[in-house]
Amino acid sequence: MNEHDSERIAGLLEQDGLEPIDDEAKADVVVINTCCIRENADKKLYGTLGTMKAWKDADPSRQIVVAGCLAQKDRELVRQRAPWVDVVLGTHNVHRATELLNESRVSGAVTEILDEAIVDDYALFPSALPVRRETSYRSWVTIQIGCDNTCAYCIVPAVRGREISRPFEGIVDEVRGLAANGVTEIFLLGQNVNSYGRDLSLASRRAGDESVRVVPQFAALLRAVGAVPGVQRVRYMSPHPKDMREDTLLAMAETTSVCEHLHYPLQAGSDAVLAAMHRGYTAQRYLDRLAEARRTIPDLAVTTDVIVGFPGESEADFMQTMEVAATAQFDAAYLFIFSPREGTTAAAMVDKFCDPAEVSERYNRLKVVLDRTAVQQHRARIGRVEEIVVEGTSRKNPDHLTGRTRQNKLVHFPVSEKLRIGTYARVEIIDAARFHLTGRLLEVTALPTHRTRLAVASA
Numbered sequence: 001m002n003e004h005d006s007e008r009i010a011g012l013l014e015q016d017g018l019e020p021i022d023d024e025a026k027a028d029v030v031v032i033n034t035c036c037i038r039e040n041a042d043k044k045l046y047g048t049l050g051t052m053k054a055w056k057d058a059d060p061s062r063q064i065v066v067a068g069c070l071a072q073k074d075r076e077l078v079r080q081r082a083p084w085v086d087v088v089l090g091t092h093n094v095h096r097a098t099e100l101l102n103e104s105r106v107s108g109a110v111t112e113i114l115d116e117a118i119v120d121d122y123a124l125f126p127s128a129l130p131v132r133r134e135t136s137y138r139s140w141v142t143i144q145i146g147c148d149n150t151c152a153y154c155i156v157p158a159v160r161g162r163e164i165s166r167p168f169e170g171i172v173d174e175v176r177g178l179a180a181n182g183v184t185e186i187f188l189l190g191q192n193v194n195s196y197g198r199d200l201s202l203a204s205r206r207a208g209d210e211s212v213r214v215v216p217q218f219a220a221l222l223r224a225v226g227a228v229p230g231v232q233r234v235r236y237m238s239p240h241p242k243d244m245r246e247d248t249l250l251a252m253a254e255t256t257s258v259c260e261h262l263h264y265p266l267q268a269g270s271d272a273v274l275a276a277m278h279r280g281y282t283a284q285r286y287l288d289r290l291a292e293a294r295r296t297i298p299d300l301a302v303t304t305d306v307i308v309g310f311p312g313e314s315e316a317d318f319m320q321t322m323e324v325a326a327t328a329q330f331d332a333a334y335l336f337i338f339s340p341r342e343g344t345t346a347a348a349m350v351d352k353f354c355d356p357a358e359v360s361e362r363y364n365r366l367k368v369v370l371d372r373t374a375v376q377q378h379r380a381r382i383g384r385v386e387e388i389v390v391e392g393t394s395r396k397n398p399d400h401l402t403g404r405t406r407q408n409k410l411v412h413f414p415v416s417e418k419l420r421i422g423t424y425a426r427v428e429i430i431d432a433a434r435f436h437l438t439g440r441l442l443e444v445t446a447l448p449t450h451r452t453r454l455a456v457a458s459a
């Protein structure tokens with residue numbers, strides 16, 4: 001979400017006549033889009049701002065913008081700690097980036113943080129904003145902002161506000177426009193995508209339409225987006241296990257373009273820890289729904305997030321997480337050590353914080369289990385033929401390209417001739433490692449039709 005906000009700010013500035021530049025020394029404006037989900041975000045921000053003071057002092061007409069969720073959280077503190085910052089804006093007024101920048105040029109530094117999103121004009125959603133997409137064949141599409149859940153460790157509801165779904169037709173229209181411009185892969189974004197639309201149907205009921213059922217509309221959205229001509233792949237992030245419904249699984253199975261990949265955040269395998277986290281499901285319910293997903297969607301890859309060392313986690317709790325992880329057979333996992341985020345419920349559970357040495361040891365033990373299953377899942381694909389979309393040249397070997405399978409796995413494969421980013425091809429999988437597969441190119445199946453930005457060199 002944060003990266004997509006960066007694209008939107010870049011799009012607005014570009015529309016206002018600015019150009020992206022690699023060399024900071026030659027820049028007129030530097031935008032720092034912060035994310036306080038990450039650990040030590042504040043240290044990094046204030047450290048970076050400290051080093052940027054000299055840059056600003058060298059030419060006071062230069063401007064510094066601080067945006068994102070850390071700005072939303074810290075508000076006036078940003079300018080108190082770094083008075084040389086020109087603009088501070090939050091998560092609810094990304095669309096004001098250019099205006100605030102211009103305003104600060106005329107009347108000095110400005111901090112504008114809104115407490116809530118403006119629901120009525122949907123100005124926050126990207127269809128209303130120019131976007132400078134970093135990847136030409138794939139596009140993020142925001143379907144919802146904010147979150148109504150109360151996960152004890154999570155700062156998102158505080159910095160992104162309550163859950164607001166974007167109108168259904170607006171999303172499908174945006175996807176049609178993207179597909180018409182050669183975008184073939186759509187990535188639907190939201191904090192809790194499978195509750196998408198519940199607020200919209202509730203609003204219709206309140207407006208007097210008794211025929212509307214107050215249910216999420218995510219399954220219908222998947223089908224509608226997946227049916228747009230030209231769209232070959234649909235992905236989404238993130239669903240919440242407590243809200244995963246059968247209709248969503250069926251929509252995934254029955255819509256050809258929806259990829260066979262489910263990111264399904266477990267967080268913990270102990271019911272006591274899950275309850276303390278306010279996750280709203282038990283380990284058994286999680287596993288049952290996962291089994292149903294695998295039955296419904298053939299060849300489904302499943303990835304997850306797990307937090308180790310949540311306050312109060314005992315060795316017995318941790319062992320339950322180990323067992324669930326081993327049973328679930330994940331294709332990949334993002335493993336985190338709990339760290340408190342100021343302002344969250346979990347941050348106040350200081351008397352229950354776990355011993356860091358013990359947590360680090362648990363982390364390593366769980367990593368062994370997760371890595372082992374990832375390798376097993378990857379090895380099981382050796383000998384299969386997979387569709388990939390080319391993402392670029394392999395970072396490790398310039399003679400290899402890197403592509404991504406429908407299951408979201410990276411495949412490195414040698415080529416004698418370069419293929420353009422966004423090309424679809426079939427590869428045979430010949431080897432597997434923890435984070436990637438190795439393949440052999442069989443045939444190109446579709447060439448990209450998106451327009452490519454060409455780098456312009458000046459003498």
Ligand code: SF4
Pocket residue numbers: 147148149150151154155156157191192240
């Ligand atoms: S559902 Fe996700 S975004 Fe919402 S509070 Fe929980 S972890 Fe945070």
